[in-house]
Amino acid sequence: MDSSGGPPLCFPSLNSSCRRLPLPRFETALLYILLASVSLLTVTLNLLVIISISHFRQLHTPTNTLLLSLAVSDLVVGLLVMPIEGLRYMETCWLLGRLMCALTPYVSYCLLSASLGNMVLISIDRYLAICDPLLYSSKITLNRVKILICLCWACSLLYNRLILMVHLGRLDRFSSCHGECVVVISHISGIVDLFFSFVGPCTAMVVLYMRVFVVAVSQVRVIRLQTVATAVIAAPTAKKSEWKAARTLGIVIAVFLMCFCPYYYPSLAGEDTSNSLSYFAVLSWIMLMNSCVNPLIYALFYPWFRKAIKLIFTLRILQPHSQEVKIL
Template structure:
């Protein structure tokens, strides 16, 4: 029991317990309301994306399948990662036990890597759609995309198991007391991870979208100059592809802005650890991306707004609602 008159213990029955640094009640209540709201909004919006793409047959395209995979990742972030990370920082104690201490960082890292992989696949998809439209449908099929998404998730699970092998095997290695969950990735491992899961994929995405932008601008000029009937027929399709590329370009730009700060410790030559004083800020900037993505869809995708109306009016429960024209 704590009899020193200092801050209360995380686990009063244990002498080896960490000290709890409680926040004022009003501030704690406000933070819990904010956490619950953000988490619920993230889950709801991404669930709407998943239902929309899964239900309406017209949305069963390779590009939307990639968005579906990204939405699944964001949904898990809102359902599990956000509440657990919020609990950690508001209670200033790790209350979920050793097993969850080992698994939570692993799940978070897997979601991070899978999201990056999905973004790269989306960039490649848009690049081929804009730069090689005649062969796009033969190169990018639904089955091939599903295989690539599966490989992306499998590689993420294996890779992060290797990166966090020490933590998974000995989760309390860096914990100084009971009620603490410290994850430390050495500077060397963090630097390797920086290049494999961030610098490399981001470089690919930026190069591909620069190429897409150049080709899209040239296509606009060609369509404006040509007056043949074939050109007029192709114009709506080309315009649609460019709009999709622009929207997904915004998604990737926001993604990079949210994820770049997370890699600051590696860039600064430090070990990456959740015990760093500023790590909570970096972590939550990254996590907020999972809530922002579906908001971007709502702003720029008419099909998503139409799907939401059909879902909330329960018209998706009607017979043959899967065949509704939504594009």
């Protein structure tokens, strides 16, 4: 029992227990409300994407299958990772035991890696659709996309098993007392992870999206020349499409960089990456917020998604043959 008069123990029955650092009640209540709101929003948005793509047959396309995989990983982040990580930082104690201490970071890293992999696959899909439209339907089939998604998830499971090998092999290596779950990724492993999980995918996405943008701009110029030649006034529409393409690509790349770049600060600074760092919670939550923003970027810009939401909330999807509704 704690009789020292200091901060309460995480586990009062254990002499080796860590000290709890409780927050003021008002601050704790506010943080719990914020956590619940963010988690609920993340789950709701991604669940709407999953229901829409799964229910309406017209949406069963290779591109939307990639969006579905992305939404599944982001939904589990909002359902499991966000609440657990929030509980860790607000309670200032790890209360979920050794097994969850092993599984939680592994599952979290796998979901985030799978989400990132799906984003790269989406950029490749869009690149082929715009830059090689004649062969797109023969190259990108639904079965091939499903195989790529399975490979993406399998690689994520294997890769993060290697990155977290030290943590999974000895959970209490970096813990100083009972009630901690310290995850440490060495500087060398952090540098490897930086290139494989950030620099590589980021470079691929930027290069592919810039190529898509260049092709889109060239197509707009061709349309303008044809417009002048045929004396049809359609130039304003082409100009609007050009700006829309630039804006969408800018949002995709900027949000990705803003959410993932801060997480790799310890590796860039030459430090080990550890959840015991004073600023790690901020870096982690910025990255987790990408799972909430993803459905806004990849789905809310599509008119079919807004139409699907209307059909879902009005319960028209429960009507017979609602799967056949023309939603595009």
